[in-house]
Amino acid sequence: MSLVDRIPAVALNVVDKAVRGGVADLRRMPRDAITGSPAATLYRYRPLAGVPLLDAPPVLLVPPLGAPDFAYDLRRGCSLVQHLLAAGRTVFLVDYGPIRFADRALGMEHWVDDVVPRAVRDTCAETGADGVDLLGWSLGGIFCLLATAADVTLPIHTLSVIGSPIDIAAVPLVAPLRPLAAVTGGLGLSAVYQAIGSFPAPLVSWAFQLTAVDRLVTKPLTILSRLDDRDCLAQIEAVDHMMTHMHGYPGRVFGQIYHLLLRSNDLADGTLDLAGRTIALKEIDVPVLVVGGESDVIAPLAAVERVADLLTGAPDVRFESAPGGHLGVLTGRRARTSTWVYLDEFLTEHA
Numbered sequence: 001m002s003l004v005d006r007i008p009a010v011a012l013n014v015v016d017k018a019v020r021g022g023v024a025d026l027r028r029m030p031r032d033a034i035t036g037s038p039a040a041t042l043y044r045y046r047p048l049a050g051v052p053l054l055d056a057p058p059v060l061l062v063p064p065l066g067a068p069d070f071a072y073d074l075r076r077g078c079s080l081v082q083h084l085l086a087a088g089r090t091v092f093l094v095d096y097g098p099i100r101f102a103d104r105a106l107g108m109e110h111w112v113d114d115v116v117p118r119a120v121r122d123t124c125a126e127t128g129a130d131g132v133d134l135l136g137w138s139l140g141g142i143f144c145l146l147a148t149a150a151d152v153t154l155p156i157h158t159l160s161v162i163g164s165p166i167d168i169a170a171v172p173l174v175a176p177l178r179p180l181a182a183v184t185g186g187l188g189l190s191a192v193y194q195a196i197g198s199f200p201a202p203l204v205s206w207a208f209q210l211t212a213v214d215r216l217v218t219k220p221l222t223i224l225s226r227l228d229d230r231d232c233l234a235q236i237e238a239v240d241h242m243m244t245h246m247h248g249y250p251g252r253v254f255g256q257i258y259h260l261l262l263r264s265n266d267l268a269d270g271t272l273d274l275a276g277r278t279i280a281l282k283e284i285d286v287p288v289l290v291v292g293g294e295s296d297v298i299a300p301l302a303a304v305e306r307v308a309d310l311l312t313g314a315p316d317v318r319f320e321s322a323p324g325g326h327l328g329v330l331t332g333r334r335a336r337t338s339t340w341v342y343l344d345e346f347l348t349e350h351a
Contacts, residue, residue, distance in 0.1 A: 024234035025076035026241060029085065031093070035122045040115045042122050045081055045091040054088040056351040057157040060123050060132045061093040062116060064139035065253060067327075068245045069095040071137065074331045075238035077231070083340050089347075090127060094119035096247075104251040108143070109275035116147040117154055124155050131157030133347055137330045138163050138299065139257075145307065146272065149283045158350050160289040160343060163329050165299035167268040167306035168261050172297070235333055242327070270310035281307065287316040289346040291339050293329030294321050318346065 031043040047053060061081070063069045072093060073081040084091045094115060116134075123132050134156050136144035141164030148156055165171055227233070249257075256274075260266045266273065270281045288311055292304035301321055308319045322329050322338035329339055 022234075022237045023230050024237035024241070026238060027076060028070060029073050029079060029081045034092070034126050035118075039110070040094050040096050040119065042119050042126075043093045043095060044126065045085060045093070047088075047090070048085045051086060051088050053090060054351070056089060056347065057129050057131050057133045058090040058092055058123050058127045059084055059347070060119060060134050061091065062119070062134065062136040062140040062144050063093070063095070064137060064141075064143075065096070065099065065111075065249050066247055067138065068242060068247060069093055070245075071242060071327065071331065074242065075234060078235060078238070078331060078333060078336065080331055080335075080340065083336070087344060092119070092123045092126075092132075099248045099250055106250040107252040107275070108146070108256050111143045112146040112150055112274065112279075116143050117151060120147075120154050120156060129155075129157075131155040133158045133160070135160040135162070135343075136164065138326065140164075142166075142267070145281060145284065146274070146279050148286065149281050150277075150279045152283055152285060156286050158287045158289070158347065159284065160291070160346065161304075161307065162291045162339065163293055163296055163299045163304065163326055164290075164307070165303035166310070167303045168265045169268060170300055170302035170306065172300065231333065239327065268306060281310045282312045284311050285313045285315070287346070287350050288314045288318075289342065290317070290319045291329060291342060292319070292321050293324045293326060295324060296326045296329055298326040316350070 030046045032046065033041050034044050035042045061072050063071060073079045076082065081091055081093070096111075096115065120132055120134065124130065132155065134144050134148065136142070136159075141161035144159055145161060145164070145166075148154060148159055260272060260274075267281075272279050288308075290304060290308055292299065292301040294301065296304075305319050308317050311317045320339075320342045322342070323334040324330075324332040324339075329335060
C-alpha cells in the first residue's frame, strides 16, 4: 500500500488516539458471578446472541497470579473468551482478585487444593456437566496440573496448559541465578518476602516488561511505522492496559516458587512436595494439550515441552508451539491462527 493510500487510516487512528484516548475496544465480555468467597469468585460468561451452544463440557479458565483475569479477555477482536463464546462454548473463569498483605501466608496449596478444585466442582454443579475442560496459562497452568494430579476424582474432562514452565533449568532468564540460589539456600530472601508480605504488583509489571525490553525500547518506532494498522495499535494499547493492572504475589507463594521451582527445579522430574505430600504428574489421567511460545523467555519451549514426557498416565498428550512471547502465545494477534486453532481442534476431538 502506498503512502498516499495509508493517509486516511493514519488520520482516523491519530484522531481516535487523540480524542477518544485510544483505538482498542477494552470492553469486557459480559459475565455473571456464580459463586464467591474471600478466596475467589467464579464467573460465567453470557452466551453470544444468535450463537447455538455446543453439546460440550464447559471451559473453565484459570489465570496465574500476577496477571489480571482479563488476560483471557484482552480486547474485543483478540479475546480468547470471545473466541470460545463465538464457537458456542460455555465459558467460566475463576478470579482471585488483587493480592493483599493479608494474603501473605497463602501458599500454592491454597490454589491447588482449594481454589481450582472448588471452581471445577462449582462449574459442574452450575451446568450439570460431568466434567470441565480446564485451561490454565503460565502459573495458572501449573496450578491446573497440580490440582488434577493431586485429586484424580476431580471432574476434569480435558486439561490445556499454555506457557507453563516445568523445567526451570531450561529458562535462560533464571539459569544464572540457580547456582547462586543453590549455594545460599535462599538465605536473606526468606526474610525479605516474609517482611514485605508479597511480591508487589509494580515489581511484577516491571519484571514482565523487562522480559521484552527490546520491544519496549522499539515501541515508539513501531507505533509510528504502523499508524495505519488499527489492529496493531489496538493490541499495543491492550497490552499496556494489562501491564498497569498487574497483581502481586503472596509472600509464601513467591518463596515456594523460589525454593521449589527456581532453586531445586523440583517439577522437572514430575513430582512436587507440597503441603506435606508428594504430587506426581503421572497421576493425571485425562487428555492434555500443551502449548509453548516460540519467543517466550519466561517459559521457553524446552521448559514447557518437558511436561509432555512426564504425563505418562494421560491417554493423549500433544505438544504444540505457537508464535509469540509469554502473553502473545495466549492472546497475541497470531494466537488467533495458532494457539486458538490447536485448542479448538483438541476440545472438539475430545468432546
